[in-house]
Amino acid sequence: MVRFSFSGHELVALSAGALYWPAREALLVADLHFEKASWFAQFGQMLPPYDTLATLDALEAVVARVNPAELWCLGDSFHDPRGCTRLPVAAQERLRALTSGCRWTWITGNHDAGFTASCGGAVLEEAVVDGLVLRHEADPGETRPELSGHFHPKLRVTVRGRTIARRCFVATASKLVLPAFGSLTGGLEPHHPEIVRAVGRGAEALVALEDRLLRFPVAA
Amino acid sequence: MLAAARAGRHALLVAPTGAGKTLAGFLPTLAELADAPGDGLHTLYISPLKALAVDVQRNLLNPIAEMGLDIRVETRTGDTPSDRKARQRVKPPHILLTTPESLSLLLSYPDADRLLASLRTIVIDEVHAFAAGKRGDLLALCLARLQRLSPGLRRVALSATVADPDDYRAWLAPDGDIDAVTLVQGDPGADPRIEILLPEGRIPWSGHSGRYAAPQVMAQIEAHATTIVFCNTRSLAELIFQDLWKSNERSLPIGVHHGSLAVEARRKVEQAMADGRLRALVATASLDLGVDWGNVDCVIQMGAPKGSSRLLQRIGRANHRLDEPSEAIVVPGNRFEYLEARAALDAVEAGELDTELFRPGALDVLAQHLMACACAEPFDAADMLQEVRAALPYSALDAETFDRVLHYIAEGGYALRAYDRFKRLTKGADGLWRVSHPRFVQQHRLNAGIIVDAPTLDVRFRNGRKLGTVEEYFASTLSTGDTFFFAGLSLEVERIELTDLIVRASSRPARIPTYVGTRMALSTNLAQRVRTFLHDRAQWPRFPADVREWLEIQGRRSRLPEPGQLLIETFPHEGRHYMVAYSFEGWNAHQSLGMLITRRMEALGLKPIGFVSNDYALACYGLEPITDPAALFSPDILEHEFVEWVQGSNLLKRAFREVAVIGGLVERQHPGKRKSGKQVTFSTDLIYDVLRKYEPTHLLLQAAWEDARARMTDVGRLATLLETAQARMLHVPLERISPLAVPVMVLIGREHVPQGSADDALLTEAEAMAAEAMRLD
Numbered sequence: 001m002v003r004f005s006f007s008g009h010e011l012v013a014l015s016a017g018a019l020y021w022p023a024r025e026a027l028l029v030a031d032l033h034f035e036k037a038s039w040f041a042q043f044g045q046m047l048p049p050y051d052t053l054a055t056l057d058a059l060e061a062v063v064a065r066v067n068p069a070e071l072w073c074l075g076d077s078f079h080d081p082r083g084c085t086r087l088p089v090a091a092q093e094r095l096r097a098l099t100s101g102c103r104w105t106w107i108t109g110n111h112d113a114g115f116t117a118s119c120g121g122a123v124l125e126e127a128v129v130d131g132l133v134l135r136h137e138a139d140p141g142e143t144r145p146e147l148s149g150h151f152h153p154k155l156r157v158t159v160r161g162r163t164i165a166r167r168c169f170v171a172t173a174s175k176l177v178l179p180a181f182g183s184l185t186g187g188l189e190p191h192h193p194e195i196v197r198a199v200g201r202g203a204e205a206l207v208a209l210e211d212r213l214l215r216f217p218v219a220a
Numbered sequence: 221m222l223a224a225a226r227a228g229r230h231a232l233l234v235a236p237t238g239a240g241k242t243l244a245g246f247l248p249t250l251a252e253l254a255d256a257p258g259d260g261l262h263t264l265y266i267s268p269l270k271a272l273a274v275d276v277q278r279n280l281l282n283p284i285a286e287m288g289l290d291i292r293v294e295t296r297t298g299d300t301p302s303d304r305k306a307r308q309r310v311k312p313p314h315i316l317l318t319t320p321e322s323l324s325l326l327l328s329y330p331d332a333d334r335l336l337a338s339l340r341t342i343v344i345d346e347v348h349a350f351a352a353g354k355r356g357d358l359l360a361l362c363l364a365r366l367q368r369l370s371p372g373l374r375r376v377a378l379s380a381t382v383a384d385p386d387d388y389r390a391w392l393a394p395d396g397d398i399d400a401v402t403l404v405q406g407d408p409g410a411d412p413r414i415e416i417l418l419p420e421g422r423i424p425w426s427g428h429s430g431r432y433a434a435p436q437v438m439a440q441i442e443a444h445a446t447t448i449v450f451c452n453t454r455s456l457a458e459l460i461f462q463d464l465w466k467s468n469e470r471s472l473p474i475g476v477h478h479g480s481l482a483v484e485a486r487r488k489v490e491q492a493m494a495d496g497r498l499r500a501l502v503a504t505a506s507l508d509l510g511v512d513w514g515n516v517d518c519v520i521q522m523g524a525p526k527g528s529s530r531l532l533q534r535i536g537r538a539n540h541r542l543d544e545p546s547e548a549i550v551v552p553g554n555r556f557e558y559l560e561a562r563a564a565l566d567a568v569e570a571g572e573l574d575t576e577l578f579r580p581g582a583l584d585v586l587a588q589h590l591m592a593c594a595c596a597e598p599f600d601a602a603d604m605l606q607e608v609r610a611a612l613p614y615s616a617l618d619a620e621t622f623d624r625v626l627h628y629i630a631e632g633g634y635a636l637r638a639y640d641r642f643k644r645l646t647k648g649a650d651g652l653w654r655v656s657h658p659r660f661v662q663q664h665r666l667n668a669g670i671i672v673d674a675p676t677l678d679v680r681f682r683n684g685r686k687l688g689t690v691e692e693y694f695a696s697t698l699s700t701g702d703t704f705f706f707a708g709l710s711l712e713v714e715r716i717e718l719t720d721l722i723v724r725a726s727s728r729p730a731r732i733p734t735y736v737g738t739r740m741a742l743s744t745n746l747a748q749r750v751r752t753f754l755h756d757r758a759q760w761p762r763f764p765a766d767v768r769e770w771l772e773i774q775g776r777r778s779r780l781p782e783p784g785q786l787l788i789e790t791f792p793h794e795g796r797h798y799m800v801a802y803s804f805e806g807w808n809a810h811q812s813l814g815m816l817i818t819r820r821m822e823a824l825g826l827k828p829i830g831f832v833s834n835d836y837a838l839a840c841y842g843l844e845p846i847t848d849p850a851a852l853f854s855p856d857i858l859e860h861e862f863v864e865w866v867q868g869s870n871l872l873k874r875a876f877r878e879v880a881v882i883g884g885l886v887e888r889q890h891p892g893k894r895k896s897g898k899q900v901t902f903s904t905d906l907i908y909d910v911l912r913k914y915e916p917t918h919l920l921l922q923a924a925w926e927d928a929r930a931r932m933t934d935v936g937r938l939a940t941l942l943e944t945a946q947a948r949m950l951h952v953p954l955e956r957i958s959p960l961a962v963p964v965m966v967l968i969g970r971e972h973v974p975q976g977s978a979d980d981a982l983l984t985e986a987e988a989m990a991a992e993a994m995r996l997d
Binding site for chain 1: 638659887902913915
């Protein structure tokens with residue numbers, strides 16, 4: 001766990017793809033996309049119905065590891081506004097246990113706007129916490145420091161003939177985009193025009209390993 | 221053929237290319253239609269290539285017109301406009317020329333039974349090219365269905381010369397009843413005249429593909445009217461084309477042709493060949509099958525041919541007259557390739573061909589077929605199982621597996637029955653299975669098909685003109701300003717836009733695109749012959765002096781293994797300790813073996829650094845001497861590392877992607893829809909990982925595993941190698957490098973063993989490289 005500094009705050013990028021904020025004992029995750037597979041199943045693509053379980057497994061593991069006082073989901077927590085009601089009963093119970101274990105806030109995104117939080121937690125469109133704006137999608141016009149999700153940044157590097165793809169953070173001086181935490185989520189490369197449009201030029205892609213944080217300049 | 225037809229028997233016609241097979245296949249049909257024209261569809265013709273169907277139509281229309289017959293012939297492929305397809309279902313032609321995929325789609329319409337009831341004959345062309353694969357599975361299932369719709373249907377298949385015609389007879393026969401199929405053997409024609417090209421009588425130590433011989437190849441092109449230059453990969457075709465162009469002092473018109481070029485570009489080149497406007501065409505397997513050009517008088521194979529059947533097939537592209545021999549030249553790239561080329565020539569002369577591996581039918585193909593049947597009409601599961609079993613690949617299908625496939629189509633086939641509400645197929649009160657919503661019928665027709673291409677980007681000029689496609693994997697290694705060779709041009713990347721790679725012509729030196737998994741495996745047949753050459757000195761006088769000398773010194777300095785032996789040499793070289801295994805199992809298998817062996821070396825404290833391989837040998841090297849190679853090859857690798865490794869490998873992920881698309885789990889990528897943002901694409905790798913973790917016994921994982929084991933022969937060969945290695949091993953410790961080791965030792969493209977947690981280490985290395993490159997001082 002290596003700390004890095006962002007707009008005057010000490011933060012920790014976890015290798016699982018979550019962000020820890022020690023000063024507030026806060027854990028932040030983005031783009032869980034619960035019940036994505038079942039959404040597609042309605043339209044005939046019977047993706048494995050295990051995405052919610054896999055995401056819950058990973059989330060429980062990281063919560064157990066840092067034991068946060070508060071947890072912020074930065075939007076698209078459910079693949080669609082009805083996702084929360086489609087959760088299998090066992091998954092609902094696990095999610096309730098998580099949301100009752102700390103102060104839990106769902107920031108909504110484009111996928112889950114207007115959803116009803118039937119498994120606990122508060123719902124907000126965006127928030128400002130200790131001077132940091134938390135929202136789903138980075139706003140290019142935002143001048144305050146901002147944490148967001150939405151783009152699912154994923155770095156692809158080819159070394160010695162082997163291509164490695166990893167979830168990554170994308171950081172500029174005042175913007176930090178979190179990777180998607182959901183198990184069944186694809187990714188955009190950090191130099192993708194949409195990401196560059198949202199965060200501006202001169203960004204870095206951050207890849208968290210267990211014991212260090214790797215920084216890759218983003219060519220745009 | 222006419223005799224078999226009059227007797228009402230199914231028939232397999234085996235004859236070399238150019239013997240007029242296709243017309244022979246149609247003769248009975250034309251005779252019957254001439255006697256009694258009638259209405260309705262009489263004959264279906266199935267070709268593996270759309271272009272071939274179009275060509276056959278042209279070739280049929282002439283004799284029909286000359287004989288003054290009133291017979292309608294039409295094609296139906298993916299290129300046929302939908303209004304014509306609809307009309308064909310209402311007012312069918314007498315003869316319909318189509319592909320296995322288009323036939324399967326035709327069968328998915330509710331009126332298929334009415335349309336096909338009049339069908340008398342089905343003619344399957346180039347059956348050797350696809351019967352043993354998944355398209356063969358699909359066609360076998362379609363045949364079973366056709367036979368039910370039209371019980372008197374006569375099956376005719378046309379094949380190039382094959383090693384074992386009985387395999388194909390059985391495949392063609394209803395219920396695998398081989399005696400129901402008459403075998404008709406065509407005139408074998410004149411023996412081909414094949415030479416090995418040796419510029420100045422010498423063969424290089426290393427290299428492959430014969431690039432060094434470009435000037436001599438150009439001289440051959442000048443000396444012949446029209447030449448086809450075959451290369452083993454698309455990348456090599458681009459390279460060889462560049463090399464030839466440099467030697468092309470007379471600026472003869474030459475072209476390049478491979479499967480990644482835009483269809484329009486390929487058609488243009490093909491037309492230029494047909495018109496005799498090209499002197500040479502550099503090509504890949506994309507031309508192994510296809511339209512015949514009468515004017516080709518020379519075929520050149522660059523690099524070793526990898527299999528005798530393939531070589532023969534390629535040679536057959538020249539000089540389509542039976543009474544004259546085809547002329548061909550093989551250009552080996554190094555000394556092992558010389559032996560391989562010699563082996564291929566011997567095999568061709570002996571009439572020894574590579575056997576195709578027929579295996580049980582693929583379950584993803586069965587799923588697609590059952591969905592097609594359900595789209596046409598509701599079915600009873602027991603009746604359907606019986607029908608399916610009439611197709612040879614599925615004759616041993618058990619009821620339980622069949623039910624699993626049905627369950628899979630209906631709701632994904634998961635143990636966790638999460639999708640009961642969303643079923644695609646439902647079983648009604650009448651006991652029949654039917655599609656639960658018309659939407660799924662449409663979805664099936666949009667996504668059906670057996671060929672699954674790797675995800676690609678279109679290569680375009682700024683004005684929108686498309687040159688072809690490159691794999692996403694290769695595109696991801698390109699940045700703005702990078703140059704690469706494609707379509708015979710040097711191209712510079714301007715930008716990448718979602719699914720387009722925008723380029724402009726450049727004169728700068730360029731890279732060659734790579735294509736994942738396009739390496740052809742060396743056939744076991746040729747590998748066996750090469751092994752025999754090493755040991756059988758009586759063969760050596762036929763070889764050029766430098767090859768002979770190479771083998772003689774190898775015999776004195778080390779050993780020449782007997783055909784059954786696995787020679788392993790260990791020696792120090794430039795401060796490292798090497799182990800070279802001469803296993804002859806092909807590059808793909810050797811790459812896998814390299815990873816497994818170096819992992820073992822790690823565990824045994826031998827400090828491995830890397831490995832390198834070719835089709836014939838594998839060299840592993842590290843900091844400690846290897847004194848006991850047997851320990852590295854112990855068969856328990858198969859139980860432990862091997863399965864784990866295969867499951868985590870790209871090989872299986874690729875196989876999974878294919879079965880997921882064919883089996884209809886995920887939709888096919890439709891580039892147009894993707895561009896307009898109307899299609900979300902999933903990484904099937906993610907689905908694969910989730911399934912492996914949560915439902916490792918899922919039908920599609922089973923299908924992917926069977927694919928990897930049976931269809932990608934490398935996995936099977938690797939398994940056999942490991943099983944027998946210790947018993948066959950001949951370990952020769954040496955003071956220094958042996959002659960036989962040189963070709964593999966001088967190869968580029970070495971794989972390093974990453975230290976510690978592999979990917980983390982590589983990423984850390986990449987970060988350091990980026991930092992180094994970006995430093996301003």
